[in-house]
Amino acid sequence: MKKKIIIAFFISIVTLGAFAQNPNSDKTPEERASFQTEWMTENLTLFEEQVPKIDSLNLVYAKKMEALKEIQGRFNQLREAKKIAGEKEDELKQILTKDQFKIYQDKKSELREKMKEMSEENR
Numbered sequence: 698m699k700k701k702i703i704i705a706f707f708i709s710i711v712t713l714g715a716f717a718q719n720p721n722s723d724k725t726p727e728e729r730a731s732f733q734t735e736w737m738t739e740n741l742t743l744f745e746e747q748v749p750k751i752d753s754l755n756l757v758y759a760k761k762m763e764a765l766k767e768i769q770g771r772f773n774q775l776r777e778a779k780k781i782a783g784e785k786e787d788e789l790k791q792i793l794t795k796d797q798f799k800i801y802q803d804k805k806s807e808l809r810e811k812m813k814e815m816s817e818e819n820r
Contacts (some may be wrong), residue, residue, distance in 0.1 A: 726756065726759035726760045726762070726763045727756065727759070728812075729755075729759045729762075730752065730755035730756040730759040730785055731752075731755075733759070734748065734751055734752040734755050735757040735803070736766075737751055737755075738751075740800065740804060741793065741797045741801055742797070743793075743797070747792055747793070750792050751789075751792060754788055754789065754792065758781060758782075758784075758785045761781050762778065762781060765777055765778055771782065789801065
């Protein structure tokens with residue numbers, strides 16, 4: 698279960714390989730956004746007034762990522778996913794405190810490493 702949670706969050710946040718290898722592609726953008734908000738609320742210790750802003754932001758970007766399925770070519774999808782993730786981070790900086798954003802970046806790096814390890818194990 699813990700691996701599934703890590704994978705789901707990683708896929709939602711990290712761009713390049715994440716979009717193309719999404720094992721939760723059967724989840725709706727709303728479900729993915731809700732999961733992200735829940736994770737961020739717990740792990741970033743969001744303030745009450747931040748939660749609706751984060752929830753809304755996660756939904757907007759989950760829908761943008763969902764739309765990438767219509768783009769032809771993996772390279773084009775990955776390039777666009779990276780752009781979208783960058784835009785989301787820019788907006789997150791406006792909502793999160795500096796400490797929260799630092800934790801977010803640290804967790805993202807940890808998840809990236811775990812995904813890399815899992816990918817290597819599956820080879």
